[in-house]
Amino acid sequence: MELTTWVLIASVIIIACVYDYWRKSYFKQRGIPCDTILPFLGHYHKFISGGFTEFIHRSAKQHGKIFGMLLGSSPVVVIGDADILKEILVRKFSSFHNRRPQAIDDYPVNKALTRLEGARWKQVRNTITPAFSASKMKPIAALLNDSCDALIKHMKAKVATNPDIEVKEMYGNMTMDCIAKGGFGLQVDSQEDPNDPFVNHAKAIINMNLLNPRVIIASKKFFMDVTQQAMHMRHDKASKRVDVLQLMVDAQETDDSPAESEDMPEIAGGEEKGLHRKTELTEAEIMAQSLIFFLAGYSTTTVALSFVSYNLATHPELQDKLFQEVQEMAPDRDSVNYDTVNKMEYLDKFLSETLRLFPPLLYSIRISETGAHHVGADRVCQDSVTVGDFHFEKGMDIFYNIIGIHYDPDYWEDPEKFDPERFTKEATEKRHPFAYLPFGTGPRNCIGMRFALLVLKMAIVRMVQTFQFEPCEQTQIPIKFGKRSVSPDKGITLRVVARE
Numbered sequence: 001m002e003l004t005t006w007v008l009i010a011s012v013i014i015i016a017c018v019y020d021y022w023r024k025s026y027f028k029q030r031g032i033p034c035d036t037i038l039p040f041l042g043h044y045h046k047f048i049s050g051g052f053t054e055f056i057h058r059s060a061k062q063h064g065k066i067f068g069m070l071l072g073s074s075p076v077v078v079i080g081d082a083d084i085l086k087e088i089l090v091r092k093f094s095s096f097h098n099r100r101p102q103a104i105d106d107y108p109v110n111k112a113l114t115r116l117e118g119a120r121w122k123q124v125r126n127t128i129t130p131a132f133s134a135s136k137m138k139p140i141a142a143l144l145n146d147s148c149d150a151l152i153k154h155m156k157a158k159v160a161t162n163p164d165i166e167v168k169e170m171y172g173n174m175t176m177d178c179i180a181k182g183g184f185g186l187q188v189d190s191q192e193d194p195n196d197p198f199v200n201h202a203k204a205i206i207n208m209n210l211l212n213p214r215v216i217i218a219s220k221k222f223f224m225d226v227t228q229q230a231m232h233m234r235h236d237k238a239s240k241r242v243d244v245l246q247l248m249v250d251a252q253e254t255d256d257s258p259a260e261s262e263d264m265p266e267i268a269g270g271e272e273k274g275l276h277r278k279t280e281l282t283e284a285e286i287m288a289q290s291l292i293f294f295l296a297g298y299s300t301t302t303v304a305l306s307f308v309s310y311n312l313a314t315h316p317e318l319q320d321k322l323f324q325e326v327q328e329m330a331p332d333r334d335s336v337n338y339d340t341v342n343k344m345e346y347l348d349k350f351l352s353e354t355l356r357l358f359p360p361l362l363y364s365i366r367i368s369e370t371g372a373h374h375v376g377a378d379r380v381c382q383d384s385v386t387v388g389d390f391h392f393e394k395g396m397d398i399f400y401n402i403i404g405i406h407y408d409p410d411y412w413e414d415p416e417k418f419d420p421e422r423f424t425k426e427a428t429e430k431r432h433p434f435a436y437l438p439f440g441t442g443p444r445n446c447i448g449m450r451f452a453l454l455v456l457k458m459a460i461v462r463m464v465q466t467f468q469f470e471p472c473e474q475t476q477i478p479i480k481f482g483k484r485s486v487s488p489d490k491g492i493t494l495r496v497v498a499r500e
């Protein structure tokens, strides 16, 4: 080998070592434990081999409530301490209200609630929040029941040919219908017609084929055109509806009118002028919110429903208990509505425990052709703040560890066990309030939580009325988390038996 080649190789090794030293020292200097950092790869090899979920899960067990990880070359501090999270997410929210900045900002998704920052985020969030209030959810429940009809119909047809069903895909179609109908009054029937262009384009964005960004760009354009058309129709007063889209359209017309205050987020740090008022939204902002509701709501809700079915199948005695409650409180289709599902205590406990063991949104959902992360349980520290013994520096990237805290034996006895009784009123009152965070908490929690819970509860009740879930040969027990999310890469296959 020539001398120049040797010099080149030596230079690369030296640069790698210096770079490695800098990244290692970031956590070391701050006394934050972390896994071994490899030159160039950082922790990437761990995400590839075991998967991101496994990494987070195992690191929390190994390193404790606070540890470091490298995302690409960015050091991120992972927090699973309920006391510290109380400060970050609520009490010192004003120092932690933005998510981590993205390397590439793609239009118009950079105008979505998930990515907006500071004052503009607050204004847009306050404008949209009333759309998810309890009073707005009640009439939407009837539309959701229609989507459940289609789910039952298609499930029955599938069961007739083969009772062993991969449930995630079926639930995905139903979730898409629910968000389209409930959020935007769009008549999409992805369950009836899987080749519907709307469905295909939505799926192209959601499944995000990064190797073919052109498909995503085209689909995003299609999606935004549809929203734009629906939006323009809504300016016609005669066709007024009560849904998220209408509220945003109204906000284009009425500025500075006081917004419904029911769900207004409290912003720590005091009253800011105009905080609780509606604000005008631009057309791009409306399109961005519409896109984000599909993207943030689709996979999370689908995954949650799939895991509920898995837990039903693997705990037959608890399935019987839930069936009993369903029979008592909502025995047939027309008795399923906002009020009945919200009165069902066992249903609530069963769902809560599922969301504890299998929190659908762990770290983030990648939703753009650039691969940028848009929804996540992440924050960036905006001012230097000390919380307990920990010093957060300005600019520090933070990830709050939902799965870590949900499996922490300091907060949950025998955490691996599925036990809905953890969610009795008494047990909940005794527990640290920040030990359960499937939707986050505080002013920047999941805005779609009430909608998601309604979709989930209605679908579960309708499914339990009609079917019984059992494990089958393809059911993986215990379930193995997927590489990119909590959901298993190969889906969840269960035997579905129609009730007499």
Ligand code: HEM
Pocket (backbone or CB within 6 Å): 113, 114, 115, 125, 179, 183, 292, 293, 294, 296, 297, 298, 300, 301, 304, 359, 360, 361, 375, 376, 377, 378, 437, 438, 439, 440, 441, 444, 445, 446, 447, 448, 449, 451, 452
């Ligand atoms: C089971 C279903 C769902 C789960 C588990 C879930 C979970 C989460 C979590 C953990 C966050 C981050 C909160 C934080 O940063 O502290 C979030 C944010 C968000 N979610 Fe959900 N979500 C679900 C369904 C939905 C649905 C159905 C929608 C829309 C209709 C939605 C829209 C959003 C939006 C827009 C944000 C960002 C809020 C903001 O930055 O102000 N999510 N979600």
